Amino acid sequence: MRVVSGIQPTGNLHLGNYLGAIRQWVDMQDRAESLFFLADLHALTVVIDPRELASNTIEMAATLIAAGIDPDRAILFNQARVPAHAELCWLLQGTARMGWLNRMTQWKDKAGKNREGASVGLFTYPVLQAADVLAYQATHVPVGDDQKQHLELARDIATKFNQDFGVELFTLPEPFISPAAPRVMSLRDGSAKMSKSDPSDASRINLVDSDDVMAGKFRKARTDAEPLPAEMAGLAERPEARNLVTIYAALAGTGGDAVLAEFAGQGFGQFKPALADLAIATLGPIRDRMVRLLDDRDHVAVTLEKGAERARTLAGPTLLAAQKAMGLQV
Numbered sequence: 001m002r003v004v005s006g007i008q009p010t011g012n013l014h015l016g017n018y019l020g021a022i023r024q025w026v027d028m029q030d031r032a033e034s035l036f037f038l039a040d041l042h043a044l045t046v047v048i049d050p051r052e053l054a055s056n057t058i059e060m061a062a063t064l065i066a067a068g069i070d071p072d073r074a075i076l077f078n079q080a081r082v083p084a085h086a087e088l089c090w091l092l093q094g095t096a097r098m099g100w101l102n103r104m105t106q107w108k109d110k111a112g113k114n115r116e117g118a119s120v121g122l123f124t125y126p127v128l129q130a131a132d133v134l135a136y137q138a139t140h141v142p143v144g145d146d147q148k149q150h151l152e153l154a155r156d157i158a159t160k161f162n163q164d165f166g167v168e169l170f171t172l173p174e175p176f177i178s179p180a181a182p183r184v185m186s187l188r189d190g191s192a193k194m195s196k197s198d199p200s201d202a203s204r205i206n207l208v209d210s211d212d213v214m215a216g217k218f219r220k221a222r223t224d225a226e227p228l229p230a231e232m233a234g235l236a237e238r239p240e241a242r243n244l245v246t247i248y249a250a251l252a253g254t255g256g257d258a259v260l261a262e263f264a265g266q267g268f269g270q271f272k273p274a275l276a277d278l279a280i281a282t283l284g285p286i287r288d289r290m291v292r293l294l295d296d297r298d299h300v301a302v303t304l305e306k307g308a309e310r311a312r313t314l315a316g317p318t319l320l321a322a323q324k325a326m327g328l329q330v
């Protein structure tokens with residue numbers, strides 16, 4: 001078993017990233033050889049300020065360590081420092097098909113109507129993501145539900161490469177989607193996922209938010225006027241309410257029905273403060289550890305470089321085997 005996953009160092013880490021991905025990363029690092037990286041090359045597919053990218057990368061690395069990623073157990077690094085990602089991405093460009101990439105919902109959403117003006121990188125983004133996991137022969141990729149399609153594409157690319165070149169080179173990676181919180185939704189709109197790129201900061205709980213800011217965001221979260229039902233089935237048509245109960249259950253490590261057994265009949269006036277307290281108790285200590293780690297940014301940078309060195313060693317043989325299979329080694 002080999003676990004690989006990444007996160008773009010754009011904006012702040014939020015509750016969706018934490019419940020959908022990072023918490024699984026922390027669990028898995030004890031069970032398998034794990035590699036986690038800041039996807040700074042992916043961040044280049046949209047216009048980004050170079051200084052901001054560099055400082056975001058350090059800040060997000062510190063947040064991951066604060067959240068429980070142990071750089072002595074897991075390999076933590078930034079993607080750009082392991083050239084095999086970009087090299088393998090180029091080798092896989094001949095295997096990936098335009099039609100496959102055209103069907104990617106993230107490409108359709110991000111490019112919108114302006115496809116001619118979108119960067120080429122935004123289009124080939126999922127090929128780099130395939131290289132990220134295939135370079136390490138990943139068996140499991142813990143991600144939120146929104147990345148499932150990209151992982152299926154990585155499997156398609158791996159299968160076609162193996163067939164085209166008659167090799168058993170790439171392992172087919174399995175997406176591992178958090179059962180508790182596959183898709184955390186926006187606090188302002190129950191039909192949109194919580195996202196770093198939402199212009200409204202009130203739509204998400206950031207891991208760097210102060211206790212008061214978190215409490216305020218939950219207080220103002222969109223809900224309805226009905227009391228809570230006794231079972232999750234009663235929330236089928238109430239996406240905002242369902243989202244808050246799901247977040248509570250995921251943070252508490254129980255199921256939605258267990259939460260509702262406690263709060264059935266109560267309104268959001270009672271539920272929201274309880275949810276805020278639980279979130280603050282879980283996320284507050286992570287934020288405080290992160291702030292302390294950022295007192296020494298150079299130390300975080302050195303940690304990433306050590307991780308990159310280990311990652312380069314692991315990716316090397318697969319890159320070489322791909323080059324050989326393609327006739328690049330004469």
Ligand code: TYM
Pocket residue numbers: 004005006007008009016017018019020021022039042128129132133141142143144145146147181182183184185193194195
């Ligand atoms: P990114 O940076 O958007 O998100 C990082 C992780 O957080 C998950 N996530 C969510 N989960 C539940 N609810 C949400 N609202 C939510 N928002 C985000 C994402 O699914 C992801 O697991 N393309 C990737 C980064 C990447 C990657 C990879 C991932 C690059 N290479 C290789 C896995 C393997 C991305 O933009 O994730």
